[in-house]
Amino acid sequence: MAQTDILKLWLKEPRKKSLFGNAEKALQKAMIGCSVGVWNIRYSIGMSRHQSLLQNLSLTLATIVAFFVVIELVLRVTGIDSGRPHTPPIYQKSEDPALSYELKPNLNESAFRSTIVTDRRGFRSEEIHPGKPTIAILGDSVAFGYGIENNETLGARLSDLLEKKFNVVTGAAPGYTVSQEAALYKEKIAQLHPQTLILVFYWNDLTDTEPAVLDEDGNLQAPGWTPGQPTCHPIETGILGYLPGRCWFDLHSAFYRTVKKVISMKTENKNLEDQEVESRKNAFGETVTDEALKKYEQRLASFVSTLPRSLKMLFVIWPEKQLHLQSTVKLRAIAEKQDFQVLNLYEVFGNKPESLSWDTVHPSAKTIEEAANVTGAALEEWKLLP
Numbered sequence: 001m002a003q004t005d006i007l008k009l010w011l012k013e014p015r016k017k018s019l020f021g022n023a024e025k026a027l028q029k030a031m032i033g034c035s036v037g038v039w040n041i042r043y044s045i046g047m048s049r050h051q052s053l054l055q056n057l058s059l060t061l062a063t064i065v066a067f068f069v070v071i072e073l074v075l076r077v078t079g080i081d082s083g084r085p086h087t088p089p090i091y092q093k094s095e096d097p098a099l100s101y102e103l104k105p106n107l108n109e110s111a112f113r114s115t116i117v118t119d120r121r122g123f124r125s126e127e128i129h130p131g132k133p134t135i136a137i138l139g140d141s142v143a144f145g146y147g148i149e150n151n152e153t154l155g156a157r158l159s160d161l162l163e164k165k166f167n168v169v170t171g172a173a174p175g176y177t178v179s180q181e182a183a184l185y186k187e188k189i190a191q192l193h194p195q196t197l198i199l200v201f202y203w204n205d206l207t208d209t210e211p212a213v214l215d216e217d218g219n220l221q222a223p224g225w226t227p228g229q230p231t232c233h234p235i236e237t238g239i240l241g242y243l244p245g246r247c248w249f250d251l252h253s254a255f256y257r258t259v260k261k262v263i264s265m266k267t268e269n270k271n272l273e274d275q276e277v278e279s280r281k282n283a284f285g286e287t288v289t290d291e292a293l294k295k296y297e298q299r300l301a302s303f304v305s306t307l308p309r310s311l312k313m314l315f316v317i318w319p320e321k322q323l324h325l326q327s328t329v330k331l332r333a334i335a336e337k338q339d340f341q342v343l344n345l346y347e348v349f350g351n352k353p354e355s356l357s358w359d360t361v362h363p364s365a366k367t368i369e370e371a372a373n374v375t376g377a378a379l380e381e382w383k384l385l386p
Contacts, residue, residue, distance in 0.1 A: 071255050090116050091173075093214050098183040100211035101220070103173050112147045113358070121188055125155050125170040128192060133386030134167040136189050138181040139200030142318050142363060143172035147356045152365040154200070157372030162379075166386060169194065175212045175220060178205055178296065182303035195386035196312045198375070199340070201331070203320050206292040209299075235259075288327040297334045304338040312384040315340035316375060320361075323351050343378045345371055 088111030094102045107118040119127045124144060128134070137143050137155050145153030155170035162168070169192065171184050181199070210223035234246035234256075246256075307313075315335035317328060323346070324331075332342045345353070348371070354364045363371070379385050 088112065088116070089218050091214055091218060091220065094183075094187075096183050096187055098211070099180055099187060101173075101214040102184070114145075114147055114149050117150045123169050123171055123188075124150060124153060125168060126159070128167050128169070132165065132167045133196075134169060134192050134194040135196040135198065135386065136169045136171055136185070136192070136194040137198045137200065138176075138185060138189075139172040140176045140202055140205070141172075141174035142202050143170065143200040144174055145170070145172075145368065146174055146362040147359055148365045148368065152368060154368055154372055154375070157369055158376055158379075161372060161376040162385070167192070172200070175208070177208050177211060178299050178303060179209070180211050182299075182306065185303070186306060194311070196314070196379070196384055197307070198314045198316060200316045200318060201335075202318045203288070203322075203324070206288060206296050209295065284325055286324065286326050287322060288324060290330075293327065293330055293334065296331075297337075300334065300338055312386075313338075313340045314375070314378065314382075314384055315342045316371075317342065317344045317346065318363075318371075319346045319349050319351055319353050321351050341378070341382045341384060343375060345374065348374050 088109060090103055090107055090109050090111050091101045092104045094100055103116075103118050103122040103124065105118055105120050105122040107116050107122075109116050116124065118124050121128075135158070137158075143154055145155075150156060153170060155168045159166070159168040169189065171181070171189050173180075176184070178199075185197075208223075212220045212223060213225045215221050215225070215227065235241055235243075304313075317331060328344060328346060332344065335342050349367070354367045356362050356364050
């Protein structure tokens with residue numbers, strides 16, 4: 001029973017009159033006052049503790065928010081991430097729908113942790129010298145030199161190896177398919193009358209059959225993309241998959257996008273390591289279908305049918321983590337059927353070509369240099385030089 005309740009009962013009990021009645025009443029009132037005062041003090045202490053807890057929680061939340069705001073600003077100011085989907089401004093729409101997009105001419109732009117420099121035609125190579133024979137290189141981001149400098153690309157290395165006796169034109173761009181490479185050759189390279197063609201094959205050429213689309217902001221979108229479609233690609237797995245508004249964060253937050261890149265890279269590295277191990281355990285296991293090879297053969301044959309018969313051609317098979325022992329044999333036969341000499345770089349690197357330190361697919365400058373040495377030797381040995 002509470003102290004105030006006891007006092008109330010005591011006050012209601014009949015009492016004998018006393019000479020000290022007035023003093024007794026005063027004492028009773030004093031006791032009630034003390035009890036109420038004690039309760040008020042306890043209540044005030046409880047409220048004080050509650051307010052202190054709220055203040056601490058507010059301070060903690062404010063500190064966390066300030067921490068993320070600072071990180072967000074640092075990532076934006078340093079250029080690590082702009083906070084929104086952004087393809088480096090190196091592309092322009094092509095007048096040829098089959099080509100879809102192309103590198104801008106006269107570029108000198110930072111992109112993919114390197115500097116992209118192009119000539120007046122939009123090639124990532126030196127200007128053409130009319131008095132020199134020409135070697136043309138076609139391919140996607142591998143031949144383009146994703147993540148490395150102009151002087152470290154396959155074309156630049158070959159030009160140095162061949163003592164700059166030839167124009168080595170790099171007609172490659174990230175995401176290009178063999179159909180786009182054919183369109184680029186028709187639109188820009190044929191007029192240069194190259195004597196040698198080097199076609200660099202990577203395994204996504206078998207699956208990426210349609211060209212990417214360049215949107216109004218200069219960003220590359222998936223094939224078939226149309227204006228108005230969502231462009232966010234948030235994390236859908238793990239704890240971050242439950243984050244409310246994750247699509248908004250993916251489009252506006254540099255911190256979120258950086259975390260996504262780190263998680264994606266770790267996941268891709270793990271997947272590639274697993275693929276490498278599995279490929280060695282089951283060397284004859286295949287992910288490439290005969291149907292995909294047949295479609296590629298048709299596109300390649302269509303391209304070659306447009307080329308001059310005098311053109312010397314080298315088909316370079318670039319390795320990935322999977323060995324593709326059976327598919328490589330079939331791919332070689334497809335290329336040789338079109339009169340290509342075939343250089344299989346699996347014979348040089350196996351399925352362990354060194355990639356960029358911050359990327360899981362694209363070759364490092366060291367790998368490109370080694371590949372250029374072998375390619376240069378093949379050109380000379382097989383008499384494919386102009």
